Every structure is written in C-alpha cells, then in structure tokens.
Amino acid sequence: MKYDFKKVNGGVCAAKGFSANGLNCGINPDKNKNDLCLVYSDVMCNTAAVYTQNKVKGAPIVVTKRNLEKSGGKSQAIIANSKNANTANADGEQKAERMCILAAQELDISPEQVIVASTGVIGEVLPIEPIENAVKKLKEGLSYDGNERAVNAIMTTDTVKKEFAVQFIIDGKTCTLGGMAKGSGMIHPNMATTLNFITTDTAIESELMQKALSEVVKVTYNCLTVDGDTSTNDMISVMANGMAGNEMICTENEYYEIFKEALYEVLMNLTRMLAKDGEGATKLIECTCEKASDLDTAITVAKSIVRSPLVKSGIFGSDANWGRILCAIGYAEADFDINKVDVDVSSGAGSIAACRNGLIIGFSEEEAKKVLLEDEIFIDVKLNNGDISAKAWGCDLTYDYVKINGDYRS
Amino acid sequence: MKYDFKKVNGGVCAAKGFSANGLNCGINPDKNKNDLCLVYSDVMCNTAAVYTQNKVKGAPIVVTKRNLEKSGGKSQAIIANSKNANTANADGEQKAERMCILAAQELDISPEQVIVASTGVIGEVLPIEPIENAVKKLKEGLSYDGNERAVNAIMTTDTVKKEFAVQFIIDGKTCTLGGMAKGSGMIHPNMATTLNFITTDTAIESELMQKALSEVVKVTYNCLTVDGDTSTNDMISVMANGMAGNEMICTENEYYEIFKEALYEVLMNLTRMLAKDGEGATKLIECTCEKASDLDTAITVAKSIVRSPLVKSGIFGSDANWGRILCAIGYAEADFDINKVDVDVSSGAGSIAACRNGLIIGFSEEEAKKVLLEDEIFIDVKLNNGDISAKAWGCDLTYDYVKINGDYRS
Numbered sequence: 001m002k003y004d005f006k007k008v009n010g011g012v013c014a015a016k017g018f019s020a021n022g023l024n025c026g027i028n029p030d031k032n033k034n035d036l037c038l039v040y041s042d043v044m045c046n047t048a049a050v051y052t053q054n055k056v057k058g059a060p061i062v063v064t065k066r067n068l069e070k071s072g073g074k075s076q077a078i079i080a081n082s083k084n085a086n087t088a089n090a091d092g093e094q095k096a097e098r099m100c101i102l103a104a105q106e107l108d109i110s111p112e113q114v115i116v117a118s119t120g121v122i123g124e125v126l127p128i129e130p131i132e133n134a135v136k137k138l139k140e141g142l143s144y145d146g147n148e149r150a151v152n153a154i155m156t157t158d159t160v161k162k163e164f165a166v167q168f169i170i171d172g173k174t175c176t177l178g179g180m181a182k183g184s185g186m187i188h189p190n191m192a193t194t195l196n197f198i199t200t201d202t203a204i205e206s207e208l209m210q211k212a213l214s215e216v217v218k219v220t221y222n223c224l225t226v227d228g229d230t231s232t233n234d235m236i237s238v239m240a241n242g243m244a245g246n247e248m249i250c251t252e253n254e255y256y257e258i259f260k261e262a263l264y265e266v267l268m269n270l271t272r273m274l275a276k277d278g279e280g281a282t283k284l285i286e287c288t289c290e291k292a293s294d295l296d297t298a299i300t301v302a303k304s305i306v307r308s309p310l311v312k313s314g315i316f317g318s319d320a321n322w323g324r325i326l327c328a329i330g331y332a333e334a335d336f337d338i339n340k341v342d343v344d345v346s347s348g349a350g351s352i353a354a355c356r357n358g359l360i361i362g363f364s365e366e367e368a369k370k371v372l373l374e375d376e377i378f379i380d381v382k383l384n385n386g387d388i389s390a391k392a393w394g395c396d397l398t399y400d401y402v403k404i405n406g407d408y409r410s
Numbered sequence: 411m412k413y414d415f416k417k418v419n420g421g422v423c424a425a426k427g428f429s430a431n432g433l434n435c436g437i438n439p440d441k442n443k444n445d446l447c448l449v450y451s452d453v454m455c456n457t458a459a460v461y462t463q464n465k466v467k468g469a470p471i472v473v474t475k476r477n478l479e480k481s482g483g484k485s486q487a488i489i490a491n492s493k494n495a496n497t498a499n500a501d502g503e504q505k506a507e508r509m510c511i512l513a514a515q516e517l518d519i520s521p522e523q524v525i526v527a528s529t530g531v532i533g534e535v536l537p538i539e540p541i542e543n544a545v546k547k548l549k550e551g552l553s554y555d556g557n558e559r560a561v562n563a564i565m566t567t568d569t570v571k572k573e574f575a576v577q578f579i580i581d582g583k584t585c586t587l588g589g590m591a592k593g594s595g596m597i598h599p600n601m602a603t604t605l606n607f608i609t610t611d612t613a614i615e616s617e618l619m620q621k622a623l624s625e626v627v628k629v630t631y632n633c634l635t636v637d638g639d640t641s642t643n644d645m646i647s648v649m650a651n652g653m654a655g656n657e658m659i660c661t662e663n664e665y666y667e668i669f670k671e672a673l674y675e676v677l678m679n680l681t682r683m684l685a686k687d688g689e690g691a692t693k694l695i696e697c698t699c700e701k702a703s704d705l706d707t708a709i710t711v712a713k714s715i716v717r718s719p720l721v722k723s724g725i726f727g728s729d730a731n732w733g734r735i736l737c738a739i740g741y742a743e744a745d746f747d748i749n750k751v752d753v754d755v756s757s758g759a760g761s762i763a764a765c766r767n768g769l770i771i772g773f774s775e776e777e778a779k780k781v782l783l784e785d786e787i788f789i790d791v792k793l794n795n796g797d798i799s800a801k802a803w804g805c806d807l808t809y810d811y812v813k814i815n816g817d818y819r820s
Binding site for chain 1: 412463464465466467495497498499500531532543621629635637652719722723724726727731732733734736739740741742748765768769770807808811812813816
C-alpha cells in the first residue's frame with residue numbers, strides 16, 4: 001500500500017534545521033542571475049551521494065568524494081556555483097578545495113564537511129576571487145526560507161526552478177524530505193544524476209541511506225535522458241540531520257521503507273521536472289515498460305524509446321509515427337520476444353493503441369493528432385513476458401534544442 | 411602498402427555483367443521519383459550479406475535471409491522498393507515473397523535467388539498491385555548503364571545519390587567492385603548497415619566474401635551514425651559473378667587482401683557519403699580514434715563522439731565547445747586513462763589543439779571558428795595507450811533534422 005505523502009513547499013529548506021542562500025558573486029555577468037549558493041544544516045548530517053560515471057570528472061566531484069571519505073560520510077554544508085563547471089582545467093581541484101575552505105571558515109566547520117559542486121561550461125578556468133569576496137555575505141544571508149535564492153543560483157539553461165518536498169510520519173514524528181535540482185541539456189545520467197541537493201530531518205544511518213539512494217536513483221535519475229549525454233558534473237547528495245527526532249533508522253524496517261518511498265516520490269518528481277524542462281523541450285515524454293521479465297530489461301527498453309532522436313522529433317511534430325517507437329524497442333539491448341509486444345500512446349486528450357503483438361495496427365490520424373498535441377505524452381509498452389515495470393523520462397527534440405546548443409558558450 | 415585503386419563510374423553496374431533499372435510504379439505519388447528497382451547479373455553470383463540486429467526485422471530482411479539460406483548463398487537479382495518499408499505489417503512476408511516471385515518469373519530464375527529489400531515508412535501496408543503491374547516493364551528496361559535509375563529508386567530522404575566503384579588487378583585480370591547506397595535518417599547501424607547493394611565481377615567464394623564483408627562492415631557502416639537509431643531494414647549484400655575471369659579466390663592470400671581492401675575502399679566512401687547526407691546535415695564529421703589498446707575501444711570512443719547530440723549541435727553552430735567532445739570521450743564504455751588523452755580538431759581551413767592529457771588548452775576563438783565553418787570537420791583523438799585506430803562518421807544536428815523528422819510521413 002503506497003504511503004500517502006503530503007506535498008509541502010520549501011525545497012531544500014523544507015526539512016527542519018536547513019537554511020540556504022544564493023547571490024550573484026560576479027561569475028555570471030548578468031547581475032539578476034544568482035551564481036553562488038550555500039546550504040547549511042544547524043547540526044551535522046549523515047550524508048549519502050551518487051556521482052557521474054563519466055571518466056572526465058569535474059574537479060568538484062573529485063573533491064566532494066574525497067571529503068565524504070575523509071569525514072566518514074558526514075557533512076554540514078553545500079557550496080555550489082553555476083556558469084562554470086570547473087572541469088578539465090589544470091587547477092580545478094585546488095579551486096574546489098578552496099571553495100570548501102572558504103565555506104568552512106564562515107560556518108566554523110571542517111572543509112571535509114563541505115559538499116562542493118559546479119555547473120556550467122567545461123574547460124574555462126574558474127575565477128575564484130569573486131567567490132572569495134562573496135562568501136561572507138553569502139553566509140550572513142542564510143535563512144530558513146532561502147531555498148529560492150539557492151535554486152536560482154544553480155540554474156543554467158533551466159527555464160523553471162525545480163524543487164519538491166514531502167512530509168510523512170515515522171515513529172510518530174513528522175519528517176520532511178525535499179530538494180532542489182538543476183539540469184537541462186547534457187542529461188543522460190548513467191549511474192549518476194544531474195546536480196541535485198536533497199535534505200531531510202529524518203534520523204537515518206549513512207549506509208542505509210546510501211543503499212536507498214542508489215536503488216531510487218537507478219529507477220529515477222538514471223532513467224532520465226534529454227539528449228543522451230552523461231555529464232561530467234552530475235551528482236546527487238542527501239543530507240539527513242535527524243532533527244525530526246525519530247529514533248535513528250538502522251535496519252530495513254517499515255520506517256526505512258517509508259523513507260525510501262519518500263525519497264522516490266521526491267526524486268521521481270524532480271526527474272519529471274528535469275525532463276519536462278529539457279533544453280528546447282515543449283513536451284514531456286514518459287515511457288512505462290511493463291510486464292518485463294526483470295528490472296534491467298524494463299529500464300533498457302523504456303530508456304531506448306525516450307532517447308531516440310526519431311521518436312523525440314516525431315513527438316515534437318505531433319506525428320503519429322509509431323514505427324519509430326517500435327524501432328527503438330527493437331534495438332534495445334535486452335531479451336524479449338518482439339512478437340508479444342504491445343504499445344499504447346496517451347495523453348490528457350485520449351489514448352491510442354499503436355501496436356499489438358509487434359505489429360502496427362490501424363488508427364485514426366485525427367485522434368492521434370489530438371493525443372500528441374498535449375504537452376505530456378505517455379508511451380506504454382507491455383513486453384508480456386513477466387510482471388516487472390520501470391519508467392523513463394525524456395522530452396521532444398525541437399528547433400530550440402539545436403538553437404540553444406548551436407552556440408552555448410555565448 | 412595500400413593498393414592504389416582506380417576510381418570508376420557506374421555504381422552497381424560498374425562490374426561486368428550487371429544491369430539495372432528503376433522506375434516509378436505508383437507507390438510514390440511523385441511520378442518523377444522512381445520507387446522500384448531491379449539489379450540483375452548475367453550469371454549466378456556468390457553472395458554475402460549482413461542484416462540489421464534490430465529485433466524488429468523488416469519482412470524483406472526475413473525473406474532475403476531465408477532465400478540465401480535456401481539457395482546456399484547464391485543469388486542473381488535484387489528487387490527493391492522505396493516509400494514503404496513493408497515492416498510491422500501482418501502480411502509483410504507474404505508481400506516480400508511475392509516480390510521475389512514476380513522478379514524470378516521475369517528473369518527465369520528461382521525466387522530464392524532473389525534479394526528483396528524495402529525502405530520507407532514502417533507500419534503502412536505495402537501495396538503490391540503497382541509492383542505486379544510494373545515488373546515486366548522493369549525487366550525490359552534493364553541496361554548496363556541503368557545504375558542511375560536504380561539508385562534513384564531506393565532514395566528516400568537522401569538529397570544526393572550514393573554510388574562508388576573501384577577497379578583493381580587480381581591474378582592479371584581487371585576486376586571491378588562497386589555499389590549503391592541509401593540512407594539519411596534512422597542510421598546507427600549495429601552489426602548491420604543501411605540499404606546497400608554491392609556488385610563485383612571478381613571470382614571469390616561466398617564464405618570468404620562473407621568474412622571480408624563482416625570485417626569491413628565492422629569498421630565502416632557500423633561506425634556510421636546520423637541519429638543513433640538502428641533501422642529495422644538495414645542490410646548490405648555483395649554479389650560476385652566471377653566474370654572478371656580471375657582464378658576463384660578460396661584462401662586468404664594476397665588476392666583476398668586486395669579484394670578486402672577494395673571492399674573497404676568502396677564501403678568507406680559510401681559510409682562517408684551517407685554521413686555527409688544525413689538528414690538535415692550541413693557538415694560531415696569524421697572522428698579518428700588513434701593509439702588505442704584495441705579495435706573495440708577505438709571504435710567505441712570514435713562512435714561516442716559522433717553520436718553525441720551536444721557535439722553535433724555545437725558543430726552545427728561552429729561553436730568550439732571542446733568540453734562536449736571530452737565529455738563524450740569520458741562516457742564511452744571503454745577502458746583507458748582520460749589523463750593521457752589528446753584531441754585535435756581540423757578541417758580544410760586549419761587545425762586546433764583542443765586537449766592535451768585530458769585538459770582543455772587555450773586556443774584562438776577566431777582560428778577555431780575558421781576551422782569549424784568548413785563542411786567537413788575532422789576530430790582526432792589519441793588515447794596514447796596502444797597503436798590501434800578506428801574511424802567513425804556522423805554529421806551535425808541541425809534545425810532541418812528536426813523539421814524533416816517532425817513530420818516524416820507527409
């Protein structure tokens with residue numbers, strides 16, 4: 001029985017004891033756009049994180065990983081900038097470490113208790129002086145409602161801010177779990193995620209939280225693709241400060257299950273938001289692969305469809321070219337019998353049976369057009385080979401994607 | 411020492427004894443566009459073929475495969491249509507078999523000695539009557555210079571015809587090997603190819619030819635990607651009728667090596683043409699991955715780059731965003747040390763050093779723009795980990811790709 005979560009506002013500050021701030025320190029020449037943020041917990045947090053598997057790892061990823069190893073999975077703050085990814089530069093790690101030192105000094109904690117992140121252009125040297133000059137003011141402006149200033153600071157080509165938070169009861173205590181995310185292009189997480197910061201006041205052990213995070217990331221962020229590219233800077237961190245007052249969760253009991261479901265609820269919603277706001281996107285595409293023999297097969301098939309440029313551009317044009325969906329299913333690297341496959345395409349405007357037993361069936365062009373003109377398109381694939389499902393999210397491929405990426409560095 | 415091949419005209423009719431024809435039979439409402447073709451050899455041919463690995467196999471693929479198994483690798487004709495892929499329809503195989511019967515009857519051969527192919531929209535029933543009515547005229551119009559009419563018949567979204575042929579000496583005899591290809595969108599061959607018909611008058615055994623074909627396809631067509639989609643109808647066939655008069659090649663001797671090199675020369679050039687004419691493309695992208703430890707690594711890295719939508723759109727915009735190339739190298743599923751990687755980008759207008767030892771280095775924006783404004787861009791990656799190389803081909807991602815695929819079925 002799925003837990004009935006209560007949706008709340010506040011993003012990364014929704015949970016007790018988390019404050020945040022964001023400002024423009026000068027890395028971004030547009031003074032109206034924040035480019036530096038800070039997130040802080042009143043008390044130390046158990047922390048879990050997942051990072052990009054790209055061989056090119058942004059310097060912040062390398063430093064954060066090292067910090068969490070040194071601190072034994074504890075952190076108390078996040079410092080992050082946008083506009084520059086601090087990646088593929090010779091002095092990257094030194095700069096990322098400096099950012100941790102600056103934050104740590106202001107907050108009176110150790111540098112290895114700081115998570116550092118950067119997002120933006122790769123291969124341009126990160127200017128550290130603007131950060132040096134702004135960090136005092138950044139710390140002084142921390143507030144329990146500073147989440148909006150913070151999320152604004154991590155946005156790059158995003159057109160909307162992405163925040164989501166839920167509340168639930170564990171051990172008789174009200175717990176909150178929320179977060180903020182950014183990501184628009186260069187999204188095809190592989191054992192990793194985009195830039196995402198999750199906070200919670202639940203008391204839970206680091207290792208257990210890491211387990212929950214890895215499992216939830218596998219079926220949410222890792223099933224997200226905007227353009228098939230896995231970024232060098234993808235990461236997700238979860239900080240748990242225990243201020244809800246529940247008894248520490250240290251086994252996979254019913255409370256662990258509720259916590260994991262809450263994490264799924266938040267990450268799944270952030271994933272949908274990231275897909276819907278993909279660079280140039282006009283439509284969200286959500287693909288469910290059902291009745292698969294195993295989870296990996298379901299995931300592989302669902303991702304194959306949302307990744308296909310032909311499916312994506314067809315949906316942009318509201319073109320009922322079901323053959324492309326079938327083609328994408330057919331080249332997915334998984335084992336199943338194509339002659340048992342059914343496909344349905346739906347939206348708020350209706351539903352069309354596109355394929356039965358691997359064959360495309362007749363349909364009304366008028367009906368199909370109505371369905372495809374909506375801004376959220378659902379593709380449902382049944383492999384009829386088992387009872388496991390998975391979802392994947394993506395968006396249409398549009399002229400604007402090309403326009404945005406034809407000249408990103410300006 | 412690489413053989414010095416002589417380039418000749420004639421495409422699929424360049425080799426001795428091959429005639430062809432193409433006409434509009436009515437499947438394509440545009441009377442000026444051919445939609446049905448025939449290729450015929452005066453004598454029986456040893457035949458080799460490679461097909462799509464997509465689980466959704468066009469009915470023509472299924473039937474051709476079966477024919478070649480029944481005939482013991484012998485064929486004497488090809489019948490192919492465009493505008494309709496005859497795929498994912500309930501009566502597909504029956505229709506594909508009917509096409510073989512019709513061609514066989516006109517040419518006085520067996521149906522299983524006919525290769526059948528279709529290309530176009532998936533999931534629309536193939537109208538067989540136009541083909542029934544046209545096949546007599548199609549056969550009567552066969553000529554030794556009919557290659558242009560034939561290649562016109564297999565084109566769909568291609569904007570230029572793709573033909574290539576070379577001549578060489580084996581055993582003192584002049585041999586010719588040539589072919590025609592089509593393919594524009596839905597190209598990302600995986601152990602397969604686009605629609606390609608190769609003919610030669612060299613005398614060579616089927617099994618040996620199949621071996622050469624598989625090896626050459628691996629480093630040409632399988633390294634081609636326009637949009638990452640592997641089609642349901644990809645195939646390549648090679649027919650060898652022995653009319654050059656050389657002694658039958660039945661071992662991997664020096665003559666086999668020359669033959670294989672000729673096959674590489676033709677397939678590589680057709681591959682480049684397919685990449686350059688990718689849907690909406692304004693630029694060819696050729697990526698060479700050198701100094702790799704093994705062939706699969708070199709191929710994987712090269713393909714990763716040419717497949718990346720971010721690299722492709724950046725090149726469309728002539729934007730020197732080297733970070734994207736590095737990112738694509740970084741997520742390639744292969745083993746190498748990113749800290750040893752060098753990248754150079756060049757064209758007819760010059761060459762830029764983009765990356766040394768995994769770090770992006772400074773460069774002149776003006777120089778880079780000059781290089782990227784050309785219509786053939788070469789990306790050279792050195793893994794500095796061995797001495798094996800491979801190439802991959804692709805094209806830029808443009809507004810026109812989106813436009814063409816936003817409404818393909820009209």
